Amino acid sequence: MRIFDPHIHMTSRTTDDYQAMYDAGVRAVVEPSFWLGQPRTSPESFFDYFDALLGWEPFRAAQYGIAHHCALALNPKEANDPRCAPVLGALPRYLVKDSVVAVGEIGYDSMTPAEDHALAAQLQLAADHGLPALVHTPHRDKLAGLRRTLDAVRESALPVERVLLDHLNETTVKEAADSGAWLGFSIYPDTKMDEDRMVAVLKDHGADRVLVNSAADWGRSDPLMTRRVGDAMLAAGFDEDQVDQVLWRNPVAFYGLSGRLRLDPPGDVGPLHEGNSILRGGE
Numbered sequence: 397m398r399i400f401d402p403h404i405h406m407t408s409r410t411t412d413d414y415q416a417m418y419d420a421g422v423r424a425v426v427e428p429s430f431w432l433g434q435p436r437t438s439p440e441s442f443f444d445y446f447d448a449l450l451g452w453e454p455f456r457a458a459q460y461g462i463a464h465h466c467a468l469a470l471n472p473k474e475a476n477d478p479r480c481a482p483v484l485g486a487l488p489r490y491l492v493k494d495s496v497v498a499v500g501e502i503g504y505d506s507m508t509p510a511e512d513h514a515l516a517a518q519l520q521l522a523a524d525h526g527l528p529a530l531v532h533t534p535h536r537d538k539l540a541g542l543r544r545t546l547d548a549v550r551e552s553a554l555p556v557e558r559v560l561l562d563h564l565n566e567t568t569v570k571e572a573a574d575s576g577a578w579l580g581f582s583i584y585p586d587t588k589m590d591e592d593r594m595v596a597v598l599k600d601h602g603a604d605r606v607l608v609n610s611a612a613d614w615g616r617s618d619p620l621m622t623r624r625v626g627d628a629m630l631a632a633g634f635d636e637d638q639v640d641q642v643l644w645r646n647p648v649a650f651y652g653l654s655g656r657l658r659l660d661p662p663g664d665v666g667p668l669h670e671g672n673s674i675l676r677g678g679e
C-alpha cells in the first residue's frame with residue numbers, strides 16, 4: 397500500500413513517527429503551516445517556521461525515504477491577531493519556492509471579519525501564484541462554516557476545482573461534493589471522524605476527489621491513521637485499486653495542480669542540513 401498523507405504537521409512529530417510511517421507505506425506528505433498552540437507574537441516567528449518547512453523538515457523526511465512538500469499561509473486562528481497580520485504581505489516571497497504546493501491551511505476558525513479578510517486575501521494569492529488552496533472548515537457549527545467557506549471561495553478568483561475542503565464529516569460531505577471542490581477528511585483517534593465512519597462515507601459517496609489525512613500534530617492524533625483507513629477499506633470489501641485512488645492518486649492529482657510535486661524517492665541528501673544532523677550521541 398502506497399500512502400500520501402496530504403495533511404500532517406511533522407514539525408510536531410518524532411523520528412520514530414517517520415520510521416513507523418515509512419514502515420506503514422507512507423512515501424509522501426504535505427505539511428500545511430498552522431497554529432503552534434503557543435500564540436506567536438511577531439511575523440518573524442512565522443518566517444523562521446516557514447523556513448523550517450522549506451528546509452529542515454524536508455531534510456528530516458528524506459532521511460526516512462519520504463518526500464515532503466508544504467503549504468504556506470497565515471492560519472485562521474492567528475489571522476485574528478493584529479501582530480501577525482503582516483505575514484500576509486510577506487507570503488508572496490515564500491509562495492514562489494519549489495516545494496510549496498498549495499496555499500494553506502486557510503479558512504475559518506471563529507468566522508470573524510479578520511478571518512474573512514485573511515481568507516479572501518489568501519485565495520487571491522493562490523490564484524495569483526497558480527497554486528491550489530487547502531481550506532480548513534471550522535470544527536464548531538460545521539455546516540454553517542462550510543457554507544460561509546464556499547461563499548468566500550465563490551467570490552474569489554480561485555476556481556472551486558482548485559480547492560481542497562478539509563475536516564469534512566457526514567454533515568458536510570454532500571454540500572462539499574456538490575460544490576465541485578476536493579474533499580478532505582481528517583481521521584483522529586478519539587474525536588471527529590474515525591476509520592469506520594470514513595469507510596461508511598466512502599460507501600455512500602464513492603472515492604471521487606476524496607482525500608484522507610491524519611492531520612497529526614502536537615495534540616491527540618495518530619500519524620498512521622491513513623494506513624488504518626486503507627486497512628479498513630480492504631476489510632470492508634474495497635479493492636486495492638480503490639485504496640490506491642484515495643491514499644495516493646487523489647492527493648497526487650490535487651497537489652499536482654501546483655505543477656511542483658516531485659515524488660521520486662528522496663535521493664541521498666547527506667547527513668547534514670546547514671551543519672545540523674538528526675543523529676545524537678556516539679555517531
Ligand SMILES: [Zn+2]
Pocket residue numbers: 403405428430501611
Ligand atoms: Zn492541520
